[in-house]
Amino acid sequence: MTSPRNLLLIALLFLSYLLWNAWQEDYNHVAAPSTAQTPIAASTGAASAPASPANGEVPSATTPSASPGVPAPATPGAATPSNAPAPRVVVTTDVLRIEIDTRGGNIVTADLLAYPQQPKDTAHPVRLLDDSAAHFFEAQSGLVSAQAAPDHTATFAAEKNAYALADGVDSVEVPLTWTDPSGVSVRKVFVFKRGSYAIEQREEITNKSGTSWSGNAYRQLQRIPPVIDTSGIKGYSNTERYSFVGAAWYNASDKFQKLKFDNFAKEPLNKSFAGGWAAMLQHYFFAAWIPDAAETDQYTTAVVQGAEAPRYLVRTLSPTITVEPGETKTDTARLYVGPKLQSTLDDVAPGLSLTVDYGVLTVISKPLHWILAQLHKLTGNWGFAIILLVVLIKAAFFKLSETQYRSMARMRKMQPRIEALKARYGDDRQKMNQAMMELYQKEKINPLGGCLPMLVQIPVFFALYWVLLESVELRQAPFILWIQNLSAPDPYFVLPVLNGLAMIATQMLTPSAGMDPMQAKMMKIMPVAFSVLFAFFPAGLVLYWTVNGTLSLLQQWIITKRIDAGEKAKA
Numbered sequence: 113m114t115s116p117r118n119l120l121l122i123a124l125l126f127l128s129y130l131l132w133n134a135w136q137e138d139y140n141h142v143a144a145p146s147t148a149q150t151p152i153a154a155s156t157g158a159a160s161a162p163a164s165p166a167n168g169e170v171p172s173a174t175t176p177s178a179s180p181g182v183p184a185p186a187t188p189g190a191a192t193p194s195n196a197p198a199p200r201v202v203v204t205t206d207v208l209r210i211e212i213d214t215r216g217g218n219i220v221t222a223d224l225l226a227y228p229q230q231p232k233d234t235a236h237p238v239r240l241l242d243d244s245a246a247h248f249f250e251a252q253s254g255l256v257s258a259q260a261a262p263d264h265t266a267t268f269a270a271e272k273n274a275y276a277l278a279d280g281v282d283s284v285e286v287p288l289t290w291t292d293p294s295g296v297s298v299r300k301v302f303v304f305k306r307g308s309y310a311i312e313q314r315e316e317i318t319n320k321s322g323t324s325w326s327g328n329a330y331r332q333l334q335r336i337p338p339v340i341d342t343s344g345i346k347g348y349s350n351t352e353r354y355s356f357v358g359a360a361w362y363n364a365s366d367k368f369q370k371l372k373f374d375n376f377a378k379e380p381l382n383k384s385f386a387g388g389w390a391a392m393l394q395h396y397f398f399a400a401w402i403p404d405a406a407e408t409d410q411y412t413t414a415v416v417q418g419a420e421a422p423r424y425l426v427r428t429l430s431p432t433i434t435v436e437p438g439e440t441k442t443d444t445a446r447l448y449v450g451p452k453l454q455s456t457l458d459d460v461a462p463g464l465s466l467t468v469d470y471g472v473l474t475v476i477s478k479p480l481h482w483i484l485a486q487l488h489k490l491t492g493n494w495g496f497a498i499i500l501l502v503v504l505i506k507a508a509f510f511k512l513s514e515t516q517y518r519s520m521a522r523m524r525k526m527q528p529r530i531e532a533l534k535a536r537y538g539d540d541r542q543k544m545n546q547a548m549m550e551l552y553q554k555e556k557i558n559p560l561g562g563c564l565p566m567l568v569q570i571p572v573f574f575a576l577y578w579v580l581l582e583s584v585e586l587r588q589a590p591f592i593l594w595i596q597n598l599s600a601p602d603p604y605f606v607l608p609v610l611n612g613l614a615m616i617a618t619q620m621l622t623p624s625a626g627m628d629p630m631q632a633k634m635m636k637i638m639p640v641a642f643s644v645l646f647a648f649f650p651a652g653l654v655l656y657w658t659v660n661g662t663l664s665l666l667q668q669w670i671i672t673k674r675i676d677a678g679e680k681a682k683a
């Protein structure tokens with residue numbers, strides 16, 4: 113990032129990369145209201161349920177004699193939903209505040225208590241699940257059968273309307289019950305554990321009728337896509353627009369798969385596998401249903417018409433459950449609703465850490481994130497961790513950088529002779545270039561010697577860019593003094609200005625021999641352009657760039673001084 117051509121190359125690659133991401137966002141994204149920063153609504157049933165489930169919102173039951181996708185007969189005994197608000201059960205743990213609607217036994221709101229919408233505003237945490245019309249995102253579950261069975265719109269009874277994780281207690285259970293006159297009853301139980309974003313759910317099906325009961329358990333995430341601000345310069349630099357938003361799933365054979373909302377109709381999911389999970393992803397946070405690893409579930413996606421806008425759905429459907437008269441059988445699953453904490457996700461379910469999506473640079477980004485996390489343990493500050501990471505990266509590439517700077521120093525020594533060639537050949541560019549190549553050969557100078565080391569470092573830079581972009585650990589993380597949020601722009605533009613000054617100083621140390629007037633003008637504009645661009649970027653990214661540029665400047669100055677001293681000693 114030091115020679116004019118290298119700096120220009122980095123700038124063009126960086127801006128092209130951002131433009132490509134912006135194009136992908138603009139042409140491959142469905143806009144809808146955001147959920148990540150939604151103010152908390154009152155817990156009295158803000159949104160009423162539709163009079164009946166939308167077409168495709170409830171899956172078809174599968175029995176030993178039926179096939180998936182064949183509509184089941186109407187469910188006898190299932191409660192018919194009304195437009196009147198149903199009672200809700202509020203559950204509070206040390207990390208979650210959950211509302212469960214007794215209509216369907218669905219988790220309709222989920223507040224992440226450790227993640228405020230705005231820094232230090234603990235009264236307004238991020239609401240990930242939200243049943244409001246403008247921000248609809250629910251975790252739904254139910255049973256389907258040709259017999260009596262409660263789907264996600266049936267009415268359940270709750271023992272209490274509020275539960276809290278008491279001090280000294282590691283878990284709390286929340287039971288809901290549904291009973292049909294035929295003798296079939298279902299007890300849906302949610303288990304919340306201290307410090308955990310994974311909610312255990314089990315459905316206990318008791319058959320006291322005189323005939324065998326068969327049906328399937330389903331779990332689904334249903335939402336409208338979030339609206340992301342892409343307007344103006346602030347929208348262009350909004351990190352949310354570059355993060356994947358949509359459905360994802362995982363299994364041992366196919367590994368991690370993603371599906372944008374735009375592609376739900378064109379590339380619907382319809383697969384059966386065991387040991388997997390299905391999720392809805394957004395920047396920093398996600399929700400995922402994780403069925404029992406021992407059972408083979410059917411995974412599907414669909415688009416259904418909601419009250420206000422189309423809703424996107426990803427679902428798991430269990431194998432057929434048969435309950436004989438007098439028997440009770442249980443189907444279990446877990447719901448993860450929380451942040452993308454890479455250090456703990458794989459302990460919840462295999463492959464869950466892949467929801468932190470680094471794209472093609474995952475193989476580089478994951479080790480970088482691990483190193484950054486270790487440095488944070490050492491320093492206790494993400495800003496200092498970033499600085500130390502830059503130092504380690506510079507040390508790792510020291511020899512390559514040294515080669516680059518030595519090549520540039522030798523080029524600088526050649527500048528008077530190159531200027532003489534320019535004066536000799538004037539506007540004859542062909543002869544000028546031929547004479548320069550002869551000079552390089554005579555002096556054993558490789559004009560690409562300063563460029564190739566930089567090309568090696570470019571993937572590392574972009575990988576780190578994604579680490580800083582996707583890491584929820586850095587969200588609202590304070591640094592020092594005026595920078596109290598590394599995920600937000602520098603409020604006083606100090607870092608962008610310092611970066612601009614470092615770029616100007618670097619240009620003063622860098623040879624400009626052979627540079628045409630247009631390149632020279634672009635190089636003069638570059639520090640100003642980068643300073644303006646970085647004024648709207650998260651401070652953590654700008655901190656990395658500024659420290660990297662400053663260390664590069666220092667390294668280049670030291671090596672140049674050594675070369676000058678060596679030549680004076682020879683003379």
